[in-house]
Amino acid sequence: MEFSPNDNNNLPLTKFESMLKTNHVLFFDSEEFENIIHHYLTQGKISLAKKAIKLGLEQHPDSTNLKLFKIEIYVFEDKLEEADALLNELYELEPRNEEIYIQKANILSKKDHHKKAIHVLKKALELTDDVQDIYSLIGMEYLFLDKFEDAKYYFMKCMEEDMEDYSALYNMIYCFEFLDQYDEAIDYLNTFLNKNPYCEVAWHQLGKQYYALKEHEKALAAFDFAIISDDTFVGAYLEKGKVLEKLKRYEDALEAYSLTLKLDDATSFALLRIGHCYEKLDQDELAIQYYTKTVKEDPLLDKGWIAITKYYNKKGNYKKSLYYINKAINIDSENVIYWKLYAQLNFRLNLLEEAERGYKKALELGNYELETWLVRGDILLKLGEPEAAVYNFLQASEFYPENAEIEYRLAGLYFTLNETEKGEYHLKNGLSFNVEYAFILEELFPKVYKKRQIKNLLKSK
Template identity: 55%
Template sequence: MALEPNEKPESTVHKFESMLKTDDVYFFDAEDFEDIIHHYLNAGKVSLGKKAIQIGLQQHPNAMELKLLRVEVLVFEDQFEAAEKILDELQTIDSRNEEIYIQRANILSKQDDHQGAVNMLLEALHIADNSFDIYSLLGMEYLFMDDFESAKKNFIKCVEVDDSDYSSLYNVVYCFEFLEDFDGGIKYLNDYLERNPYSEVAWHQLGKMYISKGMDKEALTAFDFAIISDDSFLGAYFEKGKVQEKLGNYNEAIESYETTINIDDPTSHAYLRIGKCHEKLGNDVLAKYYYYNTVHEDPLLDKGWLAITEFYFRKEEYSQALKYVNKAINIDGENPMYWQRSAQIYTALENYDEADFAFKQAVDLGNYELKTWLDWALVLQKMTDFNSAVQVVLQGLEFYPESAELNFKLAGLHLKLTNEEKAKEKFIAALQLDTKKITLFEEDFPEYARLAWVKDAFKVHKKAST
């Protein structure tokens, strides 16, 4: 049974499914089968798509488009040899069908031969009437090869064909950003907006480009135009709020963030930003209110728990801070920043064993900041574990060999271990690096600051540096 000319693809699918449920055999045109197959493949119903291909080829054994759809499914299932065999047969019939080259490119791409895929797509481009999809595929292949300049050129061609293709527009912007060509990106988007002045997406992306250049006022203007183009564009309000916050306009930023909440359901990220603005304004009660709303909205948002941690840490309410940093760690125990803050809180609470453990976790996870080595060594010093403290400082010196602070710290620790010769060596090395940092030695090791050789060495190097 063939479809009537005015029947829609949806009814085609319904009739096909009706046929599958009965013993009746309906006849469909090859084009109808294409619609049915595309419907199932686009919906992710691959098994039904394969069934439609099978029946379609039974009714139309010579239909090239159906065979190409079969190839598409075989490639999707990584059955490359079977797909290549069909493509070889099809190419002998019609060597100027661009879809054959596109499918060969898909196979090569899935085999990580991206240059081979590019070569096939260029072949397809020479014979294609409609080049839009090929340019898009070329752009993706170049992205796989980290050739962002070539990728950008192909995505730009996609946008030239279809100004409303925001997927390609985003890819163009991504390439400009990766190449750090913000001036080029700004020019491109302004040219695009000359043709499409009410494109909220382009205004939004332009605003983000301006932020990358530190052009905050221009960014605000761009976000305003994005909002004029679409007054329900949440992303524009949120980005505008972030710029206002950066400029210290906290009340205006709060207003922008609150707009996102009024337009759509509240988000934990909006609550978090509002809380930070209120804290900057000194509105501690409101800051806490929004921070707690943040974690209520999304209990798994570790940044929310960290914001509460930081709030209490700044107020020196360390027991409360510890409670919430542990919640952040329970969500993301691989974040070195959380362990570093945990270590600092335990240090403030004089729980040095736990502080030592937390510092070790932070370092193991990749926190190699100078302050981390100094703070960890101080904890071990307070535990009178001077040998371990020496090992920590030596590790730190591998990252910061020119650090006067670490050398002064090591000099003091050697004195604690009665290694006076090593202490003198490191003390002099520290003075040569920065005599002003001797105040750190005096603070950490006041009992050694009055030693005669310490005073003499300091006088010599101070005189030499003036």
Template identity: 55%
Template structure:
């Protein structure tokens, strides 16, 4: 026996769930079923949404809206052919229903046909009275295609419809940032704030744009307005702390980071920033305390372990430094900077085999900095592999062909490897570049046994005569 909805004057969702637990069958309006199904879809409860659709269609077999929700579930479960077939049926019944085009666009989007999805959404846009959702979907499709200008325009339309739609506002700013149009973002946000002067989200985003442009005074003002608009806005306090750090106002930065901790549960990122500030203030004990708090709060935050590593490295406590850099590497073993730091620590400990391995890892992972090649070659030479050191410097010269440090070091290593012919060629190449810089001391001081030799003096004299 079906009971009328007014016999059970409860909220539709509560009543629906009560019905599922009993043998009673309650009658719902089609609109109630739509609300129930949307609720379950929004909360990811697909099985309950499907039950709602099944019972809803039993009570309202002609409801196009319920069948469109059925299509939505089919698409979610990748039942594309069934979804297409049902949409074909529905389009024969109502060719001017924008939701049909939206669902077809959703199918094409899942099949990575974003251009086709955009065409269908444009069709939906031409027949709908509620274009907000369509513009939002268009924005996402343009993002999939990396068309940030069009995406930005679509999300701007969403904000025009609903100025409280912060998700679209964030997307507009994201597009500006990706296009590196920080000036454009500033103009847009200032325009938005003229209409919504107490929007903490917009003030926060405006502060970030000023930060990118290194307009720190303006950024601080924007964050202050964000805090005035909402004095519990943790993001504004945190970003304000970062600006104060840039300005060298570390004690004020600490105060802002501490405020974030007092408002909500402490975060590892706040502890890390506080530790960095104390490090800049030369208060090593407090820095160490907060760095340890960082990794206690989040043992998987590799930057926390790196901060502790640097603390001990700077104190020349290399044994502890190597212990903590290994902690960071265990979390992110693909980070070339961590491997380079590891190599430098092993170099300081005179663990040259480990240093050699670490430098190789750093280079393999894309660290091609000048001092990486110089230090790696030095480690290999100390290990007695002078020819391998020459090869490393040769690799480095591919990235820095006019680096006198690499050229003069190569001359010295070639001489150590008993290759005076190539050493002479390399020295001549270096002297050609070193016309105005006068950096011959890079060779003579690092290799005194050769620097003042007749061999060197003869080449320098001959080169000076031919200039």
């Protein structure tokens, strides 16, 4: 039984808390203790639950249910050996108590023995009339094993027991999606909705399946039905907005996103999408206003900073764009997208040292795209650092071992450094990989390109 503030049933709870304050021990029957403990566990008040269990077992030392609560606390605190020992004692006394099997499975799951946990839970199924929760637990164990077909089967069994078990519905759809079974998910949801036509969660999930298949009109209809079923369903309005954007119906998308702001606290996602819609509608002042609101709402949302940066970049206002990407980097200096944008903007402003720093940082953070290596190396060349450029391109060649663009650059650099043998080696590599990129020598290394030795090697091809 759950206690509520305005309910007479909370009298045992009030009495218990009064007892804790006065240290005057009062008597409670075991069921009252169970309700008190359940209340504290639901509220996340573990220390109070532990006190109630201790006092409860002092007054009712043979209560199996109170001992099961003690086991639950042991498991929560990762005291698995203590939990197992107490559970084995209970099993000797009540070998047909399904709760004992459920807790045993919980311990096995904590130890990553998921197959054994499933075996124990299937035994519990034989002992109980309340199968729904156990189906759900079995489904979760199969998820831990990445056995999505089996997991899906048991979540479906949950739904057969209770059509309003939305946790099972979400988990089942997750299995469909992981298995790329979007058509099967759609068939299931349509069958489900024939029996439950006003289930907003099912309509919402159906819309997401159609969206994944790029069937935008069907997705839109599904989200509309979700909203008809519950006109306060914020998630459905957000998804509807996404579909309307895909259909280039930006004014309608704005309306959907704006409704979410009236129904609930503003989310950074909704603010960002509103800004995007205004930008598409060429309402620049409103666009930047909402982008700014986005980063104020959630400074860690990189998409907000990127939207502002790209907005000013598109307008050719590189200095302002750089100002915002610098603010973003100050908040999150490990975001590789920020550093790439920082590098590109500095390059456009001809701030080569800062541009090189940005590309170097992007590489350090794991951005190994070919363009990053190439542009950074070319900048080092312009900065008069040929040795650093060589090292950059040698690193790049480890990721792109037969790339002509890298080989021609290495050839030009080595010839510039008068390391003729290495230059010739890389030039021959470049010519064998792709002759058409030979223009790189003429463009980046005009003095090298004019050498007779180079002309002869190029003619030989």
